[in-house]
Amino acid sequence: MKITVVGAGNVGATCADVLATREIANEIVLVDIKEGLAEGKALDIWQKAPINQYDSRTIGSTNDYSKSAGSDVVVITSGLPRKPGMSRDDLIGTNAGIVKSVTENVVKHSPEAVIIIVSNPLDVMTYQAHLTSKFPRTRVMGMAGILDTARYRAFLAEALNISPKEIHAVLLGGHGDTMVPLPRYTTVAGIPVTELIAKDKLDAIIERTKKGGGELVKLMGTSAWYAPGAAAAQMAEAIVKDQKRIFPVCVKLDGEYGINDCYLGVPVVLGKKGIEKIIELDLNTEEKAMLETSRQHVKEVMEVLEKLG
Secondary structure, three states, X not given: OEEEXXXXXXXXXXXXXXXXXXXXXXXXXXXXXXXXXXXXXXXXXXXXXXXXXXOOEEEXXXXXXXXXXXXXXXXXXXXXOXXXXXXXXXXXXXXXXXXXXXXXHHHHHOOOOEEEEOOOOHHHHHHHHHHHHOOOHHHEEEOOHHHHHHHHHHHHHHHHOOOHHHEEOOEEEOOOOOOEEOHHHOEEOOEEHHHOXXXXXXXXXXXXXXXXXXXXXXXXXXXXXXXXXXXXXXXXXXXXXXXXXXXXXXEEEEOHHHOEEEEEEEEEEEEOOEEEEEOOOOOOHHHHHHHHHHHHHHHHHHHHHXXXX
């Protein structure tokens, strides 16, 4: 098995490191546009192999996608963070151009790959990759739901003073303030979370989850990378190992949840073919309203991309 990670910044390098350490693929290729960056980080990860006892081979490449040829999964983390004075439209235009170029190279060298997008704005960058690749929607998806549910579960574990391993949760919608956590589908060792924590505390955790990325930016002055990198690696693992795991991921909806032609996070089954099934939950009136708000927000951002051409 072969996995390529495009973008050797903090998120991409973390993803490659997790893939290698857990021996998720025989070969992991790290690609970046900056001279020597991917080669250096790949070499560093490889030199850790004798210490942490893993066999996965890591290879770096400066903008040479031929080394990625025949990849089973490609994780795209490339893109610029929003800078002072940069409008949302500027960010979308810049990163869409980057994702478009990267996707063209991916398709050229790995036409059968499953593509996982981590670049921001996540939902619209998944849209861009889908447009460029012309792959079926089952093979182009965005990583957001796993990260968002991980934050939600971590905050709950802290509040309840229990292991995060015991918490299972689902959320829907876009990546950001309009995401839709679902307490009704959140359990602790099979026990509904609403039986273990007061509503006001649960509501506060949900709000913290929605702003989880912003909290880290305020603390560090930059975006997170350990959890996002690990989340993308977990998706890649489910695909290459055909695990049939259920995760919330960003995918184009074509009628599911009564929504068409919009990229939103929903629970899916991940296996060797990519998204093998989209799971439709029976939402109540309040949940449907929140999902519609999220859809409207994502659709607005998609329309910005369309106007930019």
